Amino acid sequence: xxxxxxxxxxxxxxxxxxxxxxxxxxNIWRFPYMVGENGGAAFILIxxxxxxxxxxxIFFAEFIIGxxxxxxxxxxxxxxxxxxxxxxxxxxxxxxxxLILSYYAVVGGWSxxxxxxxxxxxxxxxxxxxxxxxxxxAFGIYLALSCIxxxxxxxxxxxxFSKISIPILFxxxxxxxxxxxxxxxxxxxxxxxxxxDWSKVGARTFVNAIGQSFYSISLGMGxxxxxxxxxxxxxxxxxxxxxxxxxxxxxxVLAGFVIMPAVFAAGIEPGSGPGxxxxxxxxxxxxxxxxxxxxxxxxxxxxFLTVTIAALTSSVSLVEVPVAWLxxxxxxxxxxxxxxxxxxxxxxxxxxxxNLGVFDWLDKVCCNVLLPIGGILCVIFVGWIMKKDDxxxxxxxxxxxxxxxxxxxxxxxxxxxVAPVAVAVIFISNFI
Numbered sequence: 001x002x003x004x005x006x007x008x009x010x011x012x013x014x015x016x017x018x019x020x021x022x023x024x025x026x027n028i029w030r031f032p033y034m035v036g037e038n039g040g041a042a043f044i045l046i047x048x049x050x051x052x053x054x055x056x057x058i059f060f061a062e063f064i065i066g067x068x069x070x071x072x073x074x075x076x077x078x079x080x081x082x083x084x085x086x087x088x089x090x091x092x093x094x095x096x097x098x099l100i101l102s103y104y105a106v107v108g109g110w111s112x113x114x115x116x117x118x119x120x121x122x123x124x125x126x127x128x129x130x131x132x133x134x135x136x137x138a139f140g141i142y143l144a145l146s147c148i149x150x151x152x153x154x155x156x157x158x159x160x161f162s163k164i165s166i167p168i169l170f171x172x173x174x175x176x177x178x179x180x181x182x183x184x185x186x187x188x189x190x191x192x193x194x195x196x197d198w199s200k201v202g203a204r205t206f207v208n209a210i211g212q213s214f215y216s217i218s219l220g221m222g223x224x225x226x227x228x229x230x231x232x233x234x235x236x237x238x239x240x241x242x243x244x245x246x247x248x249x250x251x252x253v254l255a256g257f258v259i260m261p262a263v264f265a266a267g268i269e270p271g272s273g274p275g276x277x278x279x280x281x282x283x284x285x286x287x288x289x290x291x292x293x294x295x296x297x298x299x300x301x302x303x304f305l306t307v308t309i310a311a312l313t314s315s316v317s318l319v320e321v322p323v324a325w326l327x328x329x330x331x332x333x334x335x336x337x338x339x340x341x342x343x344x345x346x347x348x349x350x351x352x353x354x355n356l357g358v359f360d361w362l363d364k365v366c367c368n369v370l371l372p373i374g375g376i377l378c379v380i381f382v383g384w385i386m387k388k389d390d391x392x393x394x395x396x397x398x399x400x401x402x403x404x405x406x407x408x409x410x411x412x413x414x415x416x417x418v419a420p421v422a423v424a425v426i427f428i429s430n431f432i
Contacts, residue, residue, distance in 0.1 A: 005070065006154035007230045009314045015240060016162040020313030021218045021227065023169065025107055028249065029276045031212060032256035033118040036192045036270060037198040038208055043255070046201070047230045051245045054422050055213040057414035058375055059224055059241040061382040066228030067237075068386075072324035073222040076229070080387060089377045093222030093326050096370040097233040099342070100221060101318040102348035103362050105146065108311040109138030109353065110278055115308050118300035125277035126275065136353040143346055146315040150323055151338040154230050158316060161385060165309050170251070172306040177257040179299060186261030190339050193256045194268070207429045210422060215367060216248050218314070220375030229324075234397055238404050251310075258303070277307060372427035378419055384417030384426035 035043050048414040069076035072342075074090030076144060110130065117123050149161045181190060218224060231240070259281070262269045266284045270276065281303065288296035319341055326337035352359040382391055391412065396404045 001106060005230075007226075007232060009155060011139070011239070012237055013159045015201070015247070016244045017225070017317070018167045018244040019228055020162045020238060021223045021246055021317035022314075023166075023251045023310050024218055024314035025104075025111075025307065025311050026212075026216055026308060028251040028255045031252040031424060032193065032259050033214070033276065034208055034212055034373060035256055036260070036347075037200070039197045040192065040203045041086060041194045041196040041203050042198055042216065043209060044194075044207060046206060046212055050206075050210045050213045050247065050401075051217070051249065053414060054210055054419055055217050055219060056241045056399055057411055058170070058214070058219050058247050058419050058423070059217060059244065060237060060395065061379045061413055061419070062219065062224035063228040063231075063237050063240065063392055063417050064382055064386075066225035067231055067233065068390065068394050070229050072229065073225050074325050075328050079322060086381060089156075090373050090376070091380065092370065092377070093220075094322050095222045096374055097318040097321040098221060098345060098367060099348070099362060099370070100366050101143075101146075101341075102409060103317060103352040103359050103366075104311070104315055105143040105349050106135070106139045106353045106359060108142035108146070108315055109135060109140070111304060111308040111311050112142050113138045114278060114282065115301070115304035115413070118285070118304045119297065121286055121287065121293075121297060121300060126278040128369075128372055129414055130278075131354060131356060132223045133354075136350055138427075139349055139353040140346060140417070142311075142315070143342060143349065144310060146319050147338045147342040148388045149312070149316050150319040151335050153334060153338040159395045162313065164330075165313055166247075169306060169309050169313070172302055172309070173254045173258060176299070176306065176342065177254045180261040180265075183261055183265040183267035185267070187261075187264075189261030189264035191255070192260045192264065193253075194367055198402055211426050211429075213245075214375065214423070214426060215371065216252070217245055218317065220371035220373070220378065221318070222374070223317045226321045226324050226380075227317065234399055234400070236397065236404065237395055238401070238407065245395055263309060271396060329356070334432075335415075354364055368430035370375065372423055372430070374424040376427070379415050379419040379423065383420070388412070 008017060016020070064277070065076050065080065069079040071079055073093035074087060077086045077090035114123060135416070149157050152160070180186060195244055198302060214220070259276065260270060263280060266287060268280055268284070285296050285300040288299065319338065321336065322341050323337045325330045326340060327334055392408055395408050395411065399406060
């Protein structure tokens, strides 16, 4: 690894950045809805098992690729498998986050708009707003914010932002959850989240839990590979993996306790997708203002500030993947590389902002095709192509992590045999 290459300065900084990449909009609107539709507490238990026995091992695989190589996604493949076709995996891991960023930033633009409107509780109609010219402008503002943070560098930009934003994010979400569960009628929302309903648990429940965990922890998109390349060899891969998954799950559950009690207290049926946070909740905030305008404003601002920060922590990690490639492989300066990523994703994202059909198509291609392919190739590479001794060396931090040594055989089995099959099932299920 080049001596001039930046690294994260501490374990907290590394975990904060990794957790930030995992915590995003999917935790806020998708997880609570899926819990209710797939058996409540039963789904949460399945989700935890899926995270520990599948997503975390895949995290280990991507982490090992990144830290072993000390390079961006494409450079990692060049160093670990020189002269082979595995460089295509590196290209895929750069392409995927670039495309995801293009439409994810559109949703980020929506969150900024609703945050600004929260101060007056004058929310726009989501249906008309989402395809308006302002939606494109808001997308550009949000994308620019993401790129400005990355342009600051690994330490001064990403690390500083992560160390500040993640604690703020959890303070906000805990405060909102405490408020929401105390609402009159909110108990039904708590039941929706935590009451086990085994009648709703079937084969599809397991697929949904695995898929939610896989996508939520940012697997298959090159983020873990890139961020791991900035992490010291002495850091514990097990702590990093379980810490990232744990923060992600904790935030998702708290988000459920924010949204569902409020929805049920208002007597509204919960929905899925952007409509839940950009249509239903604004309606609730406006209704609250009839009794207490100041309280409604404070809660609305706090909620959409949480949404915006959560979106930013994810998009920053998406920006860094192609930026790292441009810096290391194309020898560009960080500022120029970030500007190029802004231009490319800005052009693609403009079409998504103005046409939700393009938005939906790109989302399906990335989530249903590119991410599973990237994930399965990563575990195959670590489980079947890399030397087992090299994998063990990274997993145990050069042998200094004795506890990891005892876990290695089991983790290696999961990576080599279980993860490829499970990801293949996710991939196939998307087309059934």
